[in-house]
Amino acid sequence: MKLLNGLFEWWRNHSAISLVITGGALAAAIPKYVELVGRALTWMRNRRTKRVERYIPGANDWERVRNVRFGFAFSYPRAWIRKTSGSTDGHTITHPAIPEIEIRGWGSYSGVVEGSENWIQATLRDNGVRVIYSSEAHVQIRSRPERQPLVEATRAVFELGGSRIMQIFTEHDGIQVAVRGSAPAEHFDEFEAVFLTACHSLALLEPADRPGRLRK
Numbered sequence: 001m002k003l004l005n006g007l008f009e010w011w012r013n014h015s016a017i018s019l020v021i022t023g024g025a026l027a028a029a030i031p032k033y034v035e036l037v038g039r040a041l042t043w044m045r046n047r048r049t050k051r052v053e054r055y056i057p058g059a060n061d062w063e064r065v066r067n068v069r070f071g072f073a074f075s076y077p078r079a080w081i082r083k084t085s086g087s088t089d090g091h092t093i094t095h096p097a098i099p100e101i102e103i104r105g106w107g108s109y110s111g112v113v114e115g116s117e118n119w120i121q122a123t124l125r126d127n128g129v130r131v132i133y134s135s136e137a138h139v140q141i142r143s144r145p146e147r148q149p150l151v152e153a154t155r156a157v158f159e160l161g162g163s164r165i166m167q168i169f170t171e172h173d174g175i176q177v178a179v180r181g182s183a184p185a186e187h188f189d190e191f192e193a194v195f196l197t198a199c200h201s202l203a204l205l206e207p208a209d210r211p212g213r214l215r216k
Contacts (some may be wrong), residue, residue, distance in 0.1 A: 055079050055096055065091050066205065070107025073143045075201035077103075077145060077194065097188045100163070101191060103185040110176045119176055120154050120169050129161040139170050139177075139202045155199060164188035168199040177202065 066073040069088045076082065076093040080103070083092050085158035090106025110119070124131050134157075138150035153170035167180040179202045181195025 015145060030047070053190075056190070061152075062197075062201075064201075065105070067091065067107060067204075068106065070177060070208065072105065072107055073201075073203050073205060074105045074179050074198060076198055098184075098187065099186050103179070103181045104197075105177070105179040105202070107175055108175045110171055110174050119171070120156070123167070123169070124156060124158060126160070128160055132157040132159065132164075137168055137200070139149040139168070139204060141172075141204045141206055149206060153202075159185065166192070166195040166199060168202055170202070172204050177204065 006119050013142075019123075030116060033094070055077065057079065061078050062075045063082075064073055064075045064076040065082065067088070070182060076091075078092045080095055083094070085091070089108065093103040095101035123129070130186065135155055137153040137155040139153050140150055151170055151172045155166070155168045157164065157166050162184055163182045165180055165182040165187045167178055169176070171177070171180050179199050181191065181198055183195075185190050185193070
């Protein structure tokens, strides 16, 4: 239905291009109509692409959010829509034009799923998950990267349902933290670099940087 509405809009906007088919003119007109339909489809694709690309951030189009409850921070595209969860355990950032494209960052106490390795395996072995790749990664403790070794992490790309997901997992000081970028499979390649930047912007905060931290 969206395609038909879009084609109608294109045809209305290009109404100066018209054909009158009578008798023997039909055979000559068919190639012209095929060309017009092809042009209309191209216009539709370009319009959708431009709509999406408006919200792919440049190097200076990022905002940073801190979560004081679980002591982490990460960056997200400034033009996207941010919402903090009611339990203050994380933040969801949604693409303004396509809500199925989002970045999420959240924390939890590691007692919920014992051990980071079990947590990662529980996520990647969930029913319906198809793992594309998984590799080692690192995150920093933001306040003192020069004195603190990088914290081990895992970054994975996997598919679940119709979405492709990039997620970074880490655990430190009894807290598990993740940043996840997800999009419908057909859009993932366009946003892979955005998700990669968001995942690798993750930093852990020292206790002095996270006032009001709640404990179990």
